[in-house]
Amino acid sequence: MAAIMAKPSLKTLKCTQCGGAIELRGGHNVRSIVCQYCGSCLDSKDQFKLIHKFLNQKRPFMPLKIGASGKLKGILFTVIGVLQYEEREAGEFFRWLEYLLFSPTHGYVWLCFEDGHWVMMHEVKDLPETQVEIVSPRKTRFKARDKTFKVFENAQAHISYVEGELTWQAKQNEKILYLDAVCPPYMYSIEMRGSEQEFFWGEYISVKDINAGFRIESFEPATVFSCQPFVVSPLFEALSKGALIASVITLVMYFLISSSGTPVMQHHFGNQLFADGETSKEFKVDKPGSLYGITVHTPNLKNAWSFFDVRVVDRDETNKLFTMPTTLSFYDGYEDGEYWSEGDTEVVSYFRIPEAGEFKLAVDGEGGTGEEPAEGFSLSGVNVSIREGVRLGHYTLTWFVLCLLAAAPYFVKYMLFEQSRWHDDEEDDD
Amino acid sequence: MAVMLTCPSCGNQITQITRSPQVLVCPACNTTSFLQNGRLEDVGKSAILTDIPSIFQINRTYRHKDWKFSPVGRVRYDYGDGWWDEWYVRGENGKESWVSVDEGEIAIEVLVQEGLNVPPFEKLSVGGVLMINRQRMTIIEKNRCTMIGAQGELPFKVIPNETYDYVDLLGPKRSSFTIEYQAGGVECYKGVWVDPFEIAEA
Numbered sequence: 001m002a003a004i005m006a007k008p009s010l011k012t013l014k015c016t017q018c019g020g021a022i023e024l025r026g027g028h029n030v031r032s033i034v035c036q037y038c039g040s041c042l043d044s045k046d047q048f049k050l051i052h053k054f055l056n057q058k059r060p061f062m063p064l065k066i067g068a069s070g071k072l073k074g075i076l077f078t079v080i081g082v083l084q085y086e087e088r089e090a091g092e093f094f095r096w097l098e099y100l101l102f103s104p105t106h107g108y109v110w111l112c113f114e115d116g117h118w119v120m121m122h123e124v125k126d127l128p129e130t131q132v133e134i135v136s137p138r139k140t141r142f143k144a145r146d147k148t149f150k151v152f153e154n155a156q157a158h159i160s161y162v163e164g165e166l167t168w169q170a171k172q173n174e175k176i177l178y179l180d181a182v183c184p185p186y187m188y189s190i191e192m193r194g195s196e197q198e199f200f201w202g203e204y205i206s207v208k209d210i211n212a213g214f215r216i217e218s219f220e221p222a223t224v225f226s227c228q229p230f231v232v233s234p235l236f237e238a239l240s241k242g243a244l245i246a247s248v249i250t251l252v253m254y255f256l257i258s259s260s261g262t263p264v265m266q267h268h269f270g271n272q273l274f275a276d277g278e279t280s281k282e283f284k285v286d287k288p289g290s291l292y293g294i295t296v297h298t299p300n301l302k303n304a305w306s307f308f309d310v311r312v313v314d315r316d317e318t319n320k321l322f323t324m325p326t327t328l329s330f331y332d333g334y335e336d337g338e339y340w341s342e343g344d345t346e347v348v349s350y351f352r353i354p355e356a357g358e359f360k361l362a363v364d365g366e367g368g369t370g371e372e373p374a375e376g377f378s379l380s381g382v383n384v385s386i387r388e389g390v391r392l393g394h395y396t397l398t399w400f401v402l403c404l405l406a407a408a409p410y411f412v413k414y415m416l417f418e419q420s421r422w423h424d425d426e427e428d429d430d
Numbered sequence: 431m432a433v434m435l436t437c438p439s440c441g442n443q444i445t446q447i448t449r450s451p452q453v454l455v456c457p458a459c460n461t462t463s464f465l466q467n468g469r470l471e472d473v474g475k476s477a478i479l480t481d482i483p484s485i486f487q488i489n490r491t492y493r494h495k496d497w498k499f500s501p502v503g504r505v506r507y508d509y510g511d512g513w514w515d516e517w518y519v520r521g522e523n524g525k526e527s528w529v530s531v532d533e534g535e536i537a538i539e540v541l542v543q544e545g546l547n548v549p550p551f552e553k554l555s556v557g558g559v560l561m562i563n564r565q566r567m568t569i570i571e572k573n574r575c576t577m578i579g580a581q582g583e584l585p586f587k588v589i590p591n592e593t594y595d596y597v598d599l600l601g602p603k604r605s606s607f608t609i610e611y612q613a614g615g616v617e618c619y620k621g622v623w624v625d626p627f628e629i630a631e632a
Contacts, residue, residue: 027533028512045511073627105485106626107534122534125604125623201625 015040016048023067026080026102026165034081034162034170036066041162041169054172057161060084063113063218064099066164070214072120072205077101077109081164085176087157100166108167110200116221117228118210119187121202134179134190134197142181144188145201149181152226168193185229204228224420232410240410247403254396261293261387269363271378273308277364282315283386288356293390296326297346297383305329305343306367306379312351315358324349350390361386438463438472447489447502448520451583455503457488462580464587485531485626486517488582493632494538494624498522501529503582507575518584526585528619530608536629537598537606539621546618551595551611560599560607562620567599567607 011024020037024030024044032051033042039054064070068079081100086093096114103109109122124145132142132151140151159174177192187202204227207218265283272278285292296308310324326349332341353359361384368374433446435454439461444454446465454470455462463470486492486501493499503518514532521527527540546562551572554560558569576593599607600623608619 029533103534104483105534107532122625122627124625125600126625127602 013048016042017050017053024165025067025078026100026167027104027107029108029167030080030165032166032169034164034166036163039162043169044165051169052171054162057163059163060095060097060161062097063216064111064214068214068216070210072101072109072111072209072213075103075106077103077106077111079111079164081166082162083159083166083170084161085157086160087155089155095160100164102165111205112202115223115225116207116219117223117225118205118207118218119202119225119227120205121187121189121200124199124201126201127199128188128190132179132181132190134177134192136179140181144181147183147186149183149186149188151179151181154179180226182227184227187227202227206231224417226421228421230414230417232413236410240407243403243407244411247400247407250396250400250403254393254400257391257396258393259389259391261291261390264292264386264388266383266385267361269365269382269384271380273363273365273382274367274376274378277362279313279317280361280363280384282358282360284358285353285356285388287388288354289352290388291350291352291390291392293348293350293387294324294361295346295348295383295385295387296328297385298328298330298379298381299345299383300379300381301328301330301345301367303331303333304367304369304377306365306377307373308382309364310349310384311362312353313360313362315360317360317362320362321353321359322351324351350392433468435465435470437461438470444470446583447500448518448526448583448585449524451503451585452587453503453580453584455580455582455584457581462588462590484515485534485536485629486515486519486529491632492629494629497538498632499527499529501582503584504580505577505584505588506579508578509573509575513578518582527621534626535623536626537608537621537623539606539608539619542618542620548609548616548618551597551609554597562599562601562607565601565605567601567605569597570600571598572596 013022013024014020015022015035015038017040018035018038020035022033022035024033030044033044033048034040034054035042039057041051041054042048043051062082064079066079066082069076078101079099080102083098084095085098086095096112099111099113101109101111109120112119112121126145129143132140135154136151138151138153141148156175156177159170162170174193179190181188185204189200189202191198191200204225207220210216210218265281267280269278294310296310298306306328308326310326312321313319314321326347328345328347329343330345331343332339363384365382366373367377367379435444435446437444437456437459440456440459442456442458444456451465453462453464461472463472488501491498491500499519499521501517501519505516506513507516512532514530517529517531519527519529527538530537530539554569554572556569556572560567560569574593574595576591577588580588594613595611597609601607604623606621606623610617
């Protein structure tokens with residue numbers, strides 16, 4: 001059974017200076033009311049006596065009007081006052097609105113509106129847990145409420161417009177020194193007004209939530225705000241992060257799986273190779289069907305090409321198992337004082353032998369500096385080595401690249417978003 | 431087991447929730463009764479509380495982080511510029527505390543049992559610092575209040591229009607401390623300031 005209670009009533013009064021109608025919607029912590037018609041600042045704790053007048057006030061564009069009610073975070077608030085702040089930096093003016101909202105259950109909050117962005121802030125008693133001062137430089141890190149914040153800006157601003165109820169007695173051109181730090185979607189602010197320092201906790205509110213909460217049609221902003229969170233569809237985010245994890249796993253797998261094998265034969269071929277061909281010493285195949293790697297290295301190949309007809313033959317050199325034609329070319333020089341090179345002096349090929357046994361390599365070679373093979377072309381030394389137990393892991397590497405490509409759009413988008421958030425700073429860094 | 435009591439003024443059945451309340455305010459007729467020897471004795475009408483929406487309602491359950499509690503009674507105090515509610519709440523474990531609410535400013539406090547030596551009211555001023563249990567606490571409010579209304583079950587006898595002096599202090603990590611200078615002596619409460627946005631209905 002409910003207790004017997006009296007109903008609250010909306011208080012209305014006439015401005016003691018101009019007679020304009022004033023409606024009181026705030027609670028008992030309201031200290032002053034600024035008449036929207038004449039700019040008189042009235043003392044709500046002393047019979048609405050005139051404290052002072054705000055002169056030459058020019059009402060700015062206001063997407064929300066005093067008296068508007070709406071839900072934020074599921075709590076019903078009423079707009080009871082509004083302030084416009086102005087800041088001058090490098091000859092440019094920056095202006096933003098701060099609406100004072102009141103809820104009988106949750107007290108007073110500030111709804112800040114700048115460049116089409118909305119941030120809901122309220123005073124807290126949580127002081128920063130690590131060292132930070134109101135003048136700390138940009139990107140200084142500190143902790144508050146177990147979150148790590150980065151200083152976004154600190155500056156001095158002044159009040160350029162006031163209307164409605166306030167929880168203190170604002171003055172014409174009153175100056176505030178502030179520090180805004182971000183941990184999207186949260187903001188932590190330190191404000192200094194005279195000798196009083198206050199701490200505020202803020203959260204970015206999407207245009208969609210503002211429009212739904214206050215039944216208005218505010219437009220999506222084109223810029224990125226300091227504490228705006230990076231928002232994409234949860235599925236896209238989950239898939240992208242999953243793809244990044246998968247790419248890391250496949251890369252680890254590649255290093256675990258791939259192997260360059262162990263040497264089973266090394267042979268140094270002489271000039272005979274280019275005359276009549278030459279046969280290597282024997283090498284043994286213990287694991288039929290496994291992958292072998294053959295490296296042909298021509299250390300003295302320079303500004304020329306060479307072709308090698310490499311054949312795997314049996315021990316008696318009577319049966320040819322297969323042929324591996326191999327071409328190498330290497331050119332280098334200086335152009336405009338800069339060194340350049342193209343091609344390589346080493347090439348690796350792979351093969352499998354289906355049966356165990358002892359085998360040799362029969363190699364014929366030719367080469368030249370022009371298009372046709374040159375008579376008597378030779379290289380002083382061609383080294384050939386064979387390794388067994390080679391594991392390439394090419395498929396794993398392919399999956400790594402594919403996963404990385406799948407993850408890339410999300411992270412590129414994220415980096416561009418963060419770049420826009422800290423844009424001024426990047427310019428400073430430059 | 432819940433104890434049923436009968437309002438001596440209107441006969442309404444009232445369920446006793448806390449272990450040893452001294453005062454119950456009948457939700458039907460607003461009569462304040464003292465509980466003596468298991469019976470309610472009418473001591474007059476309690477002031478009518480203005481029906482301004484509150485973050486709490488009697489006998490509903492709320493949560494602040496891991497702590498669940500239900501308000502069982504409240505006292506309203508006027509401090510000149512406005513008023514605040516002191517909600518008498520019962521935790522899940524049966525432990526009772528006080529939650530003060532003043533337009534979104536909320537502190538959860540419990541009575542300090544050990545005797546503390548605190549300076550007299552006259553010697554304190556806003557902005558001053560007190561060392562309490564080796565913690566540096568700053569005085570953020572110094573005022574006098576008047577009891578203007580009550581509701582539900584309360585652990586002490588409320589006397590309408592009774593006044594007392596108090597100071598509120600703020601310490602590190604949102605810690606709060608209240609010193610009440612009442613006629614019967616000094617009472618201290620310690621606790622923590624909480625953000626209203628951290629409170630949810632359980």
